[in-house]
Amino acid sequence: MRITYRHTWFATLCIFIVSVVGAQSPKVIKISDEATVTAIDDILLPTPLPIVSFELDKKPVLPSEVKALIKVTVRPENDFSPGYKAVVTFQNVSDKKINLRNVVPFGTQAKNAYITGYGEHGLSRSHIFLSWRTPVNCILPDNAWELGFSAWDATTSKSICALMRRDRKSAVKTAISRFENVLEPGGSLSYHLYVDYYKGSWQEGLRLMFQERYLYDVDSFDSSLFEREDLKWIRHAYVMHLMMAWDKDYYNAADGKFHLGDFLRKGRKLYGGDDVIGIWPTWPTLGLDQRNQFDMFRDLPGGMEQIRRLVDTCHMMNTKMFVAYNPWDESTRAEDHVLGLADIIRNTNSDGAILDTKGESSKELQEAADGVKKDVIMYSEGMAVPKDMQGIVSGRVHNALYYPPLLSITKFIKPDFAIFRVAELFKEPIQREYATAFFNGYGTELNIFRPGKPEWADEQYRYLGRTSRILRENTYNFTAKNYTPLIPTLRDSIYVNKWPGEEKTIYTIYSIIPEGFMDYLFEVDTAADKHFVDIWHHKEIKPKVINGKVYIPVETDAFSKKYLGTNNEGAVDCIAQFPLLLSTQLFGDTLYIDADRGDSICIWAGNPSYEKTPYTVKAGKHAIKLLEHFGLFEGKFVVQLFSNGILLDENIHEILPGTPRLNSKVSRTPKANGKEKDMVRIPAGTFTFKATNGDEFIPYPSYNQGQVYHMPSFMMDRYPVTNAQYYEFLKSSGYQPKDTVNFLKHWKDGKPVSGEEHYPVVHVSYEDAVAYANWAGKRLPT
Template identity: 25%
Template sequence: MRRFVPALLLGLLTAGPAGAQDTHAVPYGSWKQLMINSPPCLTPREAWEGGNQECTAADYDAWLADIRHWRQERRIRIGYDAARYDDPRLAWTRTSFVQTQMMVEDRYFYDPVAGRYTVDRYLDDLTARFGGIDAVLLWPDYPNMGIDDRNQLDQVANLPGGLTAVKAMVADFHRRGVRVLLPMMMWDQGTRAPARPWPQAIADLAREIGIDGINGDTQDGVPLAFSLAADKAGNPLAFQPEGVMADEAVAWDLMSWGQYTFTPVPKVDRYKWLETRHMVNISDRWARDKTDDLHYAFFNGVGWEAWENVWGIWNGISARDGEAMRRVATLERGLAPLLSSPDWQPFYPTLANGVFASRWPGADGRVAWTLINRNDHALDQAVLAVPAQPALRYFDLYHGVELTPRHQGDQLLLAFPVEAQGFGAVLALPGAPDSATAALMGRMKAMTAVNLSNLPRAWAPLPQRLVDIPATAPAAEAPPGMVEIPAGDFTFRVQGLEIEGGTAAGVDVAYPWEESPRRHHEHRLSLPRFFIDRFPVTNADFKRFLDASGYHPKDDRNFLKDWKGGTYPAGWDDRPVTWVSQEDARAYAAWAGKRLPHEWEWQYAAQGPDGRRYPWGDVWRDDAVPVPERGRLSRPPDVVGAHPAGASPFGVQDLVGAVWQWTDEYQDEHTRAAILRGGSPYQPQGSIWYFPQAYRNDQHGKLLLMAPSRDRSALVGFRCVKDAG
């Protein structure tokens, strides 16, 4: 022991502050844990840094021995058990190379007019654009969760058609060979508490609808208790934490996300190295260019998260990246058994600077190399040198052609072209290609006839349109219950309160005078005179509408959910009506000869021409709004007019903190969203991820829309406007 301590200290000193007892290549701490460093000689160095160091065979052999030793020792330290990887029911994870994270509100996935899921349309689009997917992560929760007290289980149960329709939708994905995951949010401790412990609740839901896995949102490893609960429920699940997990968790979390800091020289994924059957899906949601993601994935023999609809913000994949994804996925699926090889050799030496390779030997004598070109220029030269073995034939799998090796001493030199920032794959076979390999080569040859550099890489946000609100018949004076808003000029200044996205193009919405969506908006407007309801529409108002019109929505799940027997609870006459969709609100407005307000009309009625922060002034007043509700359950709205101190300069009341209020709707090709104004009393605690309140006049909420049944909420109501003559 006395001799060990100085040796350990020496190792720490030589390895630097990120060094570790059992390796010089695997840094410890925070996000560094995800990756294993390359051989030091591969790191480019400028002349003033001493210049590049030539890598020798001894350098590589020492590095490979070091990380192999680390893996062997690490498995002993964590008591590694590979039983879950041996379970054939979970073997699908090893080929789940392309996973999409899909917002359930995506318009390619659900048709609210027909009232049905359109799984085939969604999958056909992905197949056309980048070759299809192996798994889908359905996302029904954030950013809408927290608008009321529905928890993450309720979000699934409240999808259109309920759990019966969800189960059928999952079966549609399975029919197309696509596995289905849902997220779990252990930060969801502010909404309605579940009736059972979370592991059991998640397992029971997964069994009922037939899904295959769970993504652990924001989790640094999904605890073993969740796997055990799924096993007990008779439906083993693949768990996929988002964050850095302890090495022990590799034994039961068969998948993970890779959220890397990319470097010119790639790195080796720590979890893939610990267990080569572990599947990583690289997630880089905001990147406009996916080259780094695909390079790191192909080098490590893992997959990626094809994530375009990011919380209702479209970050579409370019044509160049889509085609690169198609090619890489085709190769990985074709080489899948080899890409789990326990004898994987990352950083197999290459003959070209900036080209990095992994060698994947199989037990049947086959060997594959996956290569990436990190250079901005193309190459056509000898790239690999391999020991001469007369029995082997070599194929440029990327281009689908056989190679003619050149002898050099006891080695064979393999030359083939590699595109700029492109990919390569070589396959060595102890004979002729079998039918599957021949078919793969045929597909790749046809696929690579066009160079990736000839495809567009430009990114642009999706065009977005404001849904028209038809004008009403004009009124000469304020109808009963309405307030006149005089004509006037004002500066319409507002920002969206999306939690993520920063100020990137595509965040929030695009007003008619803007060329693209953005978070911060300012525009000088001249508004004609109009009338607006003094209070939100009440239960009594809405009951009169129903009695007079006979209105009943086609999609009626959750319609007036808090009413019983066709009417509202006793004493609720003057409370704002809720559990009404935007479509329900529009129907009421049309019956009343009114319409929903444009957002800028709502804001002008709330602030007047002076730009005040709140309807009553620039300083917050507790007496001007309902008392906040910070418990796990939301309460009914206060009666209208209960907080007269909150009136606007024009006398409009209950604008802030009463109920969220429907205004405009925006659409692009993939997303529908409503702008909500005013906020509500409900403030679920314990997480920053809940739907943020928008109490100020210069703030709005953006609620993603899917179907009336799901859009309805306990805390969303509305008020109407009428045009003036």
């Protein structure tokens, strides 16, 4: 098939696209002499769209508006698949320098969803533009800061997504920076344009280009590392500390003791513990003498054997140990890096290596680690770009990008790539770091290299504990490919990410509304066999129909306006849609539980916390007396069903302060033979429980009012217990109460008064009466 086209905007231009996808991808794009797209295949656009828009000298323009300054040509790649690809070249035809940036395919119409630069920022200008909210700052891969993306509806059945990628190698007389290109007169630069159809919301166009096509960084993605069972543990890790080997929480020279175990135990209480500890004995001292980085590990106090003991301590607390690797160590004592790293891993039994200054790993490093033991993770300092993700399964969002963007699209590219946001304690309160990491479904790396342990650190560690508990207990949702960012909301400045799983769906919410928020916010699909729970505040919630759609209420805490624009702004919430697996009912003081799935049920007095211990039972049927296990606690009881640490369902019950609860226990006595002295048989029967109360200053039980009870036949004493009977009990049993004040004070010399032997005994406590009943083989009424 022969393809014909003309490189001009002055006549109608048809771009023919050959694709093996056939009808699933565009074949023809028609462009008018005004550089606008009028039709795609047989779809006539109701409003023509520009093939591309951009900023020229920081002003938004269309190609037809600046023909005297810049020439734009399009050259399709005929046999490209999947989708369509063309090379779009910009040539400076003027006699002055031109600043070109923010190149967006199909323009920036208000109804489009698109990504491009916004404002002025050296590291973080990329934003997602949506018609229903202010632009959202986002993180893109390090090799794609300048990319342009757009998604828009073409018809009710098809939508178009397009991607622009800069080709650095094509630059002629052009200076390239992170976001901008300065073209000298006669200079030129090309971008690659990719176009395809998608179905659904704009996020599905994003998914196609980012998650399925990997931004066209690679022709095919090698997932072999991600498929390895021994490496999957890192994707379910959420808290990491990196510390220097001279940190007193590692080793204190003053007392000559190692304190890493104490550090880990404190962390377990505050935030559930560290999934990873990284030890760093090299930079910045590396190079002061001829010792190389591996020598510095060998020379630590206690040597390799002591590090191995500390690794054992970590493993006993379900924590992994990483060692540092500095690939730039070239001027010290010569030692093969691959063999040196393998030697450290072998002798310490460590679980991973932190690749300093690297955003990728190498086959040689991973194979060297694999030759020592399984489970060893390569953890890059930078975030791997799509082509490098094939060789490494974890990395960090570097703190060079201080005050990071709200949304990380790098997580969207490959959700099972383990990401940790770097945060530092010494600078300032960092609640926003924890909150945005939680919103994006990934972990936090606490870098504590710099000295300083602020007084607010423990309080915010507890906040980290709340976010990390949800991430850990729902981790398979946060690594699933069908994650959807930024679903529509009824209010701006509050954002929702959707994390569907096989049976439950999690929604993470992040708000920058200082006064807090409490209202219906986002649309959901409902099902008769599912229910919604706010698992941040731990309360069950009810959807509401608004204009024929079902919406969920959200609640976020208020924060001081002075924190806006700082690392302490923001508040979060989290909603879960659970299947109905847990049946619970609170009747008086008894909590009835029934669950035929899962392996354990946890009951919490108040909200779950790493600083508390729940009452735990196996899955099944239970009747739990709350007073017996939780004492006089009044408030919220959270019931959670788990399977291997994963939250399956949650119910919440509440006992209001002052609620009267039945505390007596039913005891059984030997069966009566009908000949008991001075006793009568009360026949079996039913009755309706009723109560007549006085004023309500003292509350009375009301939960069983009007309930019909069936009472079996029983025997009851005809007369009250007499002084003589109680005296016989004392002589026979030798009973003495713990508190003797006023005990039988109407007796004289320890005996009943003469003539009162058959009077009812008085001046005895409840405990004294129970002791008599037990001795007599009877019981008190309940």
